[in-house]
Structure formats: C-alpha cells, structure tokens
Amino acid sequence: MSDKPLTSEIVIEAKGLKKFFGSKSVLKGIDLTVFQSEVVAIIGRSGSGKSTLLRCLNGLEAFQEGSVRINGAELKTNNAQTLRALRQQIGMIFQSFNLFPHLSVGENLMLAPHLVHKKTKNELSTQAINLLKRVGLEEKFHAFPDELSGGQQQRVAIARALAMGPSILLCDEITSALDPELVSEVLQVVESLAQEGMTLLMVTHEMNFAKKVSHRVIFMHEGRVHEEGSSIDLFTNPKTTELKQFLSSI
Amino acid sequence: MDNAIYSGRDVVEFSIWDVLRNLLLAARWTVALSLITFAAGGLVAIILVLIRNRTDRWGKHVVVLYVQLFQGTPLLMQLFLAYFGLSALGFQISAWGAASLALTLYCSAFLSEIWHGCIQAVSKGQWEASACLALNWAEQMRYIILPQAIKLAIPPTVGFMVQAVKATALASVIGFIELTKAGTMIANATFKPFMVFSIIGVLYFCLCYPISRYARSLERKMNVR
Numbered sequence: 001m002s003d004k005p006l007t008s009e010i011v012i013e014a015k016g017l018k019k020f021f022g023s024k025s026v027l028k029g030i031d032l033t034v035f036q037s038e039v040v041a042i043i044g045r046s047g048s049g050k051s052t053l054l055r056c057l058n059g060l061e062a063f064q065e066g067s068v069r070i071n072g073a074e075l076k077t078n079n080a081q082t083l084r085a086l087r088q089q090i091g092m093i094f095q096s097f098n099l100f101p102h103l104s105v106g107e108n109l110m111l112a113p114h115l116v117h118k119k120t121k122n123e124l125s126t127q128a129i130n131l132l133k134r135v136g137l138e139e140k141f142h143a144f145p146d147e148l149s150g151g152q153q154q155r156v157a158i159a160r161a162l163a164m165g166p167s168i169l170l171c172d173e174i175t176s177a178l179d180p181e182l183v184s185e186v187l188q189v190v191e192s193l194a195q196e197g198m199t200l201l202m203v204t205h206e207m208n209f210a211k212k213v214s215h216r217v218i219f220m221h222e223g224r225v226h227e228e229g230s231s232i233d234l235f236t237n238p239k240t241t242e243l244k245q246f247l248s249s250i
Numbered sequence: 251m252d253n254a255i256y257s258g259r260d261v262v263e264f265s266i267w268d269v270l271r272n273l274l275l276a277a278r279w280t281v282a283l284s285l286i287t288f289a290a291g292g293l294v295a296i297i298l299v300l301i302r303n304r305t306d307r308w309g310k311h312v313v314v315l316y317v318q319l320f321q322g323t324p325l326l327m328q329l330f331l332a333y334f335g336l337s338a339l340g341f342q343i344s345a346w347g348a349a350s351l352a353l354t355l356y357c358s359a360f361l362s363e364i365w366h367g368c369i370q371a372v373s374k375g376q377w378e379a380s381a382c383l384a385l386n387w388a389e390q391m392r393y394i395i396l397p398q399a400i401k402l403a404i405p406p407t408v409g410f411m412v413q414a415v416k417a418t419a420l421a422s423v424i425g426f427i428e429l430t431k432a433g434t435m436i437a438n439a440t441f442k443p444f445m446v447f448s449i450i451g452v453l454y455f456c457l458c459y460p461i462s463r464y465a466r467s468l469e470r471k472m473n474v475r
Binding site: 059080084085091096100102112116157160164 | 373375376378379380381382383384385386387389393394397398401
C-alpha cells in the first residue's frame with residue numbers, strides 16, 4: 001500500500017450509473033467515489049460490467065442514466081470539447097496495448113502531447129526519453145511496437161498515457177494478454193505509480209497484486225457493486241456468498 | 251486486294267505505322283477519360299466515405315444505396331442512361347460528358363466501398379487509444395487511422411484502377427472515340443481486325459502494367475516504413 005496519506009479530495013464521482021447494450025442491462029446503477037491518490041481494484045467475473053464501468057468513466061462508452069464527475073467537471077459523452085479536456089486528466093491503458101503500429105515508440109509517446117499540448121520538439125523528446133527511462137525502456141526510443149515483447153509494449157503504453165500528464169489512470173486488465181513471466185515487469189511500473197500518488201482504478205485478475213497495492217477493492221456482480229471494502233477485509237473476510245464463490249474459484 | 255479499300259478510283263493502303271499512329275492518337279482519349287474518372291471518382295468517393303463516417307443513419311443509408319445502385323447494374327446500361335437518358339430528358343450532353351459522368355459515378359461507388367472497408371479494417375482499439383489521448387476526430391483520422399488504412403487500400407485500389415482503364419472501352423458504345431472505338435473503325439477500314447485488335451491489346455497492357463508495377467513498388471516502400 002502507498003505511504004502517501006489520502007486526501008479527501010474526490011476525483012471520480014459516479015452516481016446511479018446505468019448502461020444498456022440494446023435491451024441488455026450491463027450496469028444497473030453504480031455509485032462510485034474515488035479520492036485523490038487512491039488505488040482501487042475492481043474485481044469480478046467476466047460479464048459483470050467491470051470493463052464497461054471503466055469505459056463509461058472516460059467517455060469511451062455512453063451511458064443512459066446517472067452522472068459522472070471527473071475532478072468536479074461533469075462528463076458529457078456527446079460534447080467533443082469537454083471530452084477532450086477530460087481525457088487529458090484521465091489516461092487509459094488497455095488489455096491489448098493498442099500502440100500505434102506505424103509509429104516508433106518515441107513517436108507513440110510524442111504524438112498526443114504534440115497535437116494537444118503543442119509542445120516543442122525538444123520538450124517532447126526530453127519528456128519521451130524521461131518517461132521511457134521511468135518504465136525501463138530508454139533504449140527502445142526508435143524501435144517499432146512489433147519489435148517489442150508484450151510486457152515492453154504495455155510499458156510503452158503506460159508511458160504514452162503518462163505523457164499527457166493525467167491525474168487518474170484507468171487500467172483495463174492490463175496484464176491479461178501477457179505471458180506469465182512478463183506480468184511482473186508491468187505490475188512493478190503500476191506499483192511505482194501508486195507509490196508516487198497517481199489515482200489508479202484498475203480492473204484486474206491479479207488478486208495478489210490487488211491485495212498488495214490497492215487501498216480499496218470493489219467486487220462487481222451482475223452490473224452492480226456487490227461488495228466493497230479495504231483489500232484486507234474483502235479478501236480475508238468476504239461477506240457475500242457470491243464473493244466467497246468468486247474468490248474460491250480463482 | 252484484301253489489304254486495300256476503294257476510295258473513288260484510288261486504292262488506299264494502310265501500313266502498320268498508319269494503324270499504330272491512329273490507335274496511339276485515340277489512346278490519348280482513353281488515358282484522358284481514365285484520368286478524369288480517377289480524379290473525379292476518387293473525389294466523390296472521399297465525400298461518400300466522409301458522409302458514411304460522419305453522419306447519422308440516413309446519411310449511411312443514402313451512401314449504401316448509391317453504392318449498391320452503381321455496383322449492382324451494368325456499366326453499359328449506366329452509359330446508355332447517361333447519354334441517351336439525359337438527352338431524352340432534354341439535357342444536351344456530349345458523348346465525352348456522358349462517358350465522364352457515368353464512369354465517375356461508377357468508380358466513386360467502387361472506390362468508396364473499398365476505402366470504407368479499409369478504414370473499418372483498422373482495429374477499434376486504435377480509435378479508442380487515440381481518443382483516450384485526447385485526439386479529436388480529424389487528428390485521429392490524419393495521424394492514426396488513415397496511415398494504416400492507406401497501406402491496406404493500395405492493392406485493391408490499384409486493382410480497381412486497372413479495371414477502370416479497361417472499362418473505359420465501354421464508352422465506345424455511345425460513340426466516344428477512344429482506343430477501342432478507333433480500333434473498330436480502323437479494323438473496318440483495313441480489313442485487318444486481328445492485327446488491329448492485337449495492337450489494341452498491347453496498348454491496353456502498356457497502360458495497365460505500369461500502374462500495377464508502381465503499386466507494387468509503393469507497397470514495398472510503405473512496408474519498409
């Protein structure tokens with residue numbers, strides 16, 4: 001767990017969030033509050049709505065009912081201008097990395113700050129090199145994504161998200177597509193971010209990691225927050241039968 | 251006697267050079283028609299792709315209907331309609347104009363379908379990742395999606411361009427004098443259809459082969475990065 005004390009400042013606030021795919025209800029009224037520098041793990045079976053919740057928080061998915069506030073500003077999925085502002089504060093890392101295959105690692109890191117923040121070439125390359133150092137890949141600046149291992153690609157993806165200077169990072173099963181021996185190098189980076197005070201909201205199947213790093217764990221079941229609490233409470237003393245079943249099945 | 255036609259009292263002989271020269275002159279119109287078709291057809295196709303990507307449901311339906319209409323009917327019929335149909339409606343249109351119009355519509359339908367497919371083929375994750383980096387639609391298109399889509403689009407686009415060069419031959423049916431029409435006239439005058447159409451074949455090949463070759467080198471260049 002991070003040594004930094006939590007402030008009481010709310011950075012993510014979702015109220016009564018409901019989401020349907022056609023007639024299928026995926027999120028059935030989610031209330032979620034995340035404080036600054038808090039690390040929250042979301043666990044649950046596939047299809048429980050974990051990823052959808054994450055994707056609603058940065059506007060990748062539209063929701064039908066409820067509201068989301070990021071750093072106090074209301075999220076409106078139909079307003080490109082406010083979405084653009086919001087997405088500079090909230091980064092996302094995907095299961096499938098989604099690096100831009102036609103750009104080098106350095107270009108992957110520099111493109112968005114160049115277009116959105118209008119930084120100069122020098123600033124951009126200095127920042128990119130520093131970020132690559134931070135994830136241990138400074139020698140890969142000129143490499144292309146398909147020349148990297150999965151773990152390396154995911155670390156570049158993290159660096160790319162950090163290049164926009166977000167205060168919140170959403171991690172959507174970021175180690176699920178990795179070979180087992182590559183998982184720890186990515187988790188180490190995430191852990192160091194948590195220690196530096198980044199607000200992290202992560203959907204994960206790495207229970208040991210969730211236990212070790214997160215302040216709070218949320219168990220989702222059938223589109224609802226079924227149980228939540230500190231990571232110690234939730235893992236050692238689950239209250240609902242669904243969570244007990246889930247924990248025993250993994 | 252076979253090799254001559256009577257023109258008044260004189261027998262006119264055609265040498266191979268005469269035939270070739272006249273075919274080459276006519277080939278200019280094939281080239282011109284092809285270029286107009288690519289340029290105008292490509293432009294209309296870009297507009298169609300934009301409409302299809304940027305508008306809500308009705309815009310998509312209109313474009314899909316347009317594509318189905320021009321892909322699902324013979325080009326020959328489209329040429330007839332553009333030429334005789336428009337003049338029957340009171341619009342005076344030259345064979346040149348009608349051929350350009352029909353081929354442009356035809357090409358734009360095929361090209362827009364090809365290009366739309368190539369944009370669709372870029373994975374959804376690329377859209378999402380670039381959206382999460384706060385890029386707007388135009389930036390996503392320009393820097394992320396199009397560079398990947400264009401690479402996919404080269405082989406089918408060139409394949410279709412080669413088809414389109416050959417399709418210009420159909421414009422001969424409305425009296426537009428391009429390579430094929432000129433060839434038919436010369437064959438009738440010289441009574442040497444085999445020679446004339448062989449030359450025509452070689453000329454079409456000379457037009458199409460460089461396009462394919464260029465496409466292959468372009469593909470190779472883009473794969474190298």
